[in-house]
Every structure is written in structure tokens, then in C-alpha cells.
Amino acid sequence: MTPANPRPEGTAQDSVADSVRGNWVDRYAPAATRPYLRLSRADRPIGTWLLLLPCWWGLVLAMLHDGQARWFDLWIFGGCAIGAFLMRGAGCTWNDITDRHIDGSVARTASRPIPSGQVSVRGALAWLVVQALVAFCILLSFPPTAIALGILALAPVAIYPFAKRFTWWPQIFLGIAFNWGALLAWTAHTGQLEWPAVILYLAGIAWTLFYDTIYAHQDAEDDALIGVKSTARLFGDRSPLWLRRFLVATVVLMTAAVILASRGGDPIALLIALLGPWALGLHLVWQMTRLDVQDMQGLLRLFRSNRDAGLLPLPFFAAALLV
Template sequence: MTHQPDMPEPKGQVSDAVKGNWVDHLAPGWTRPYLRLSRADRPIGTWLLLLPCWWGLLLAAASTGRFGLFDVWILVGCAAGAWLMRGAGCTWNDITDRDFDAQVERTRSRPIPSGQVSVKQAAAWMGLQALIAFAILLSFNLPAILLGIAALVPVLVYPFAKRFTWWPQVFLGIAFNWGALLAWTAHAGALEAPAVALYLAGMAWTLFYDTIYAYQDTEDDALIGVKSTARLFGDSPRLWLRAFLIVTVVLMALAIILALAPLNNMLVLVVALGSAWFLGWHLAWQMRMLDIDDAQNCLRLFRANRDAGLIPVLFLAAAVLL
């Protein structure tokens, strides 16, 4: 049998993109640099931004005992908004980090440092995505709209955090879990304590998964002076990761109890608490599998957090249906 040569990688493919992704193989050629700026070839970030939105909506719906057509729109609107705002945020990140990205092996193939798009083109693309997302946001109630506007502050600050703190993952957590506050408010009409507890649980979860992600770049980050929790924790991250796991589970359980205990429905409460319990087991499995010296292992476990984040979605959806 003759050996079949490997298919060449598509022109301009980013090094850490999902192999065989639709952007590199199906999207029109002129759109690919812009879709790569939005990380459409790496969908995990959209999931990690979206899932806290769905947590907040479903927990709010379970607490009120109602889920209507507008809630379906909130689900869909959050999905579209997460894709757009993740894209706009990543484009902003690539604009601000273009000089750093050119010095890091994993990121030098991104569209700006590789010359696929100019900074002006990237800025225009960022603005277009943000405007469409804002149009979606306007369909929600006023408190949710105001929260959505406020979310721009951590989005703008995050790319600079690794320049001045060892904890840039905190700033990522602030930005990436804002949807838990927004989606709860879009359903309930007001921001309440359970949403805040859920938001803080999401921040702890972000610290967990993004620390794992950051171990891919520790050597390059050290050379160029970029800070991260991975560099801070060094060869001993497990104590910290275990702490993030525990805080995630405890705060998510607290959010569920605050939201659902007043219903006096033990079945609904127990089913919803399965969110925190089984999410915790998934994070524990990630810790057992983690090899911080293997970049591919870190990337694979980071991507596994889509499935981890879907666990609360399933249990909270079941609680809504009961």
C-alpha cells in the first residue's frame, strides 16, 4: 500500500486552531482572517463565555417557576451575543497584544502578527461585531442592558492585566462570567444574590481552567515578561487548582440554595445541586489527568471545560422542567 501524504495545512491557519475546522476549510478565503481574529476556528472560548449566561437564565427560571418564549430568545440572544462579543474581545486582545504575540510560538501565526490583516482592519471588524451584539442587547430589559454596557469595562481592561498582575485570570473571570448576572437579570428583571454567588462560582471556575491553559506558554511568557497564575504557581499548581475547584462547587451550591430553597421543593433543589456536585467531579478528573509539562495535554483539558460547563446546564434545565 502506498503512503498517502498528509494534507497541507490551509494557508494562514493559526497554530492552535482545531484541526479540520470550518473556517480553514469552508469559509470564503477573504473572510478567514477576520473569522480567525474572532477565534471562530477555536470555538471553546465562545462556549466558556456562553455557558455562565445559560446558568444564570436557567437558575432564574427555576427560581420563578416560569420559562416562556422570551426566555427562549434570551437563550438564543446570549448564544449570538457570546459569539459576537467573544469575537470582539479577542480582536481587541490581538490588537493590544500584537507585539507580544509575534514573540510567542503559539500566537505568532495569528492574523495581525502574521500580516493577514492590518490593525485598522481589525479595529473595524471589532466595532462591527460589538455593534451587532449591542443591537441584540437592546432587546432585553433596561437593567440587563445597563449590565451589558458595564461589561465593556473588564473586556477593555483584560488584555493589559498580564502586564501589571500575576492574576490576569481574575480579570478574565470578571469578563467571561458577566453573562450569569446579565441573563439572570434579563429573566428576573433585577440583579439578586443568587446571581452574584453564581457569578463568583464562574470566576473560580475560570481561574481553574485558564491556569491550565496558561501552562502552554510559561517559557515564552517568562522570556517576554508576561505574568500569569501558571508562572506564579510554577511546578506546584495542584493546591491552587484544588482550592479553585472547592470554591467553584461551594459558591455554585450556595447560589442554587439561595435561589431554590424558598420554593420548598426538595426534588427541584436536589436535582439542581447536581450541577455543583458533578461539575466538581469533572474538575477533579481534569486535575488527575493534568501534565503541566505537556502543552497538548493542557490544551485538551482546557477544551474539556465545554463539557464541564454543560453539566450545570443539564441539571438546571431539568430543575426548570420539574
């Protein structure tokens, strides 16, 4: 769907409908850059956090696994942060290119840069390439196995925008893409992919199914009208039941990853590290107590609160390293 009066490419708009009010892009970014930064969701940082946190989980658990902390780990920590910002931006740009006709038909997304006419498809493709190339330069600083994993991650990123057209479970494809950093950061530290990282990756996918099902309920009515599939539409009134299942799976799988990563280590360190997945689980329980699928603003607040949920395991993992 093309807006009746599209804005010329590069011009500014007050904000995107679901952006954080008073965000830095709307307030401080030069007007000509705002459409591209909005295309990358720089005005909505939660997605960068959700992509980054599994990276940090994987890195700290890898350090706990082999009992080693090197100066290069600081670069992995920072490189993952920069890479998450860039690849989340590239992924969102790709998503908006592929969804430009759908977004124009959905109230929450019609104000995005492409359907609103602020950025052309050609301009969006150029912006995608710039972000991906800078991220690739960062990836090249990692060990060879991690580089290979990073390149392989492009496959689920490319597929995800199309998943809602052919499956009721597009959130699985999002989880596969968004939690890849757990594998990559672990491998960047250890030089090889091991089972604790794989189990942690599966925990992240379960977590993604939890938070993105909440997010998808915002668009359930519009999605039904245009034939877009999601777990929110699939589960309907049974969503709380399924969310509880994803909650349990997240905690159990992360607990298993911690146990495998700590095998043979100090039992006190293991007990401290195990508090991480349980702290995450308690936050997800708190979200369930406030879930109302008819409250659109409440759904968005709960979704955004998953930044805090995902941060909770890290201090426990880090404390376990000091034991």
C-alpha cells in the same frame, strides 16, 4: 515583533497554530474572510462556549428561582448564544490588537492574523466595531437593567488584555469578563440583579481561574522570557494545589447559588439542581487526574474539555424546573 515577510492583508494561511484541525473556517470559509474569522477565534469555538455557559446557568437558575418560563426566555437563550459569539470575537480582536507585539514573540501565537501580517491594525479595529455593534443591537432587546449591565461589561473586556502587564492574576480579570453573562441573563429574565446571580458569578470566576491557569501553562516559558505575568508562572510547581482550591471554590459557590435560587421551593427540585455543581466538580477532578504541565497538547485538551464540564450543570437545572 513584525514578521520578516508579512502576508498582504486578506490573504489566507493554512491555519493558526492552536486552532482546531479541520475546523470550518479552514475548510469552508471564503479565503478573504478567513483572517477575520480567525481574528475572532471562530476556528476555536471553546472560548464562545466558556463565555456562553455562565449565561445559560444564570438564565435557568433565574427560571428556577421564580418558577416561571416565558417565551421571551427562548430569545434570551438564543440571544446570549449569538451575543457570546460576537462579543467573544470582539474581545479576541481587541486582545490581538493590544498584544500584537507580544504575540509575535510567542511560538503559539505568532501565526495569528495581526502578527503574521494577514490583517492590519486598522482592519482589525473596523472588524471589532462591526462585531460590537451587532452584539449591541441584540442587547437592546433585553430589559433596561440588563442593557445597563451589558454596557458595564465593556470595562473588564477593555482592561483584560493589559492585566498581564501589571498583575500576576490576569485570570481574575478574564473571569470577571467571561462570567458577566450570569449576571446579565439572570437580570434579563427577572428584571433585577439578585444575590443568587452574584454568587453564581463568583463560582464562574473560580472556574475560570481553574481552566485558564491550565491554559496559561502552555505559554509559561515564553511568558517568562518576555515578562508577561500569569497565575501559571506565579504558582509554578504549586499549580495543582491552587487548582484544587479553585475546584472547591467553584463547587461550593455554585452550590450556594443553587440553594439561594431555590429557597422555599420543592426540596426534590433542590436536590436535583444540586447535582449540577457536583457533576461539574467531578469533571474538574477528572481533569486534575490527567494534568501534566509539561504536556502542551494535553493542557490544550484539558482546557477544551471545560466546554463539557460547563454543560454538565444544565440538564440538572433544567430537570429541577420540571419537578
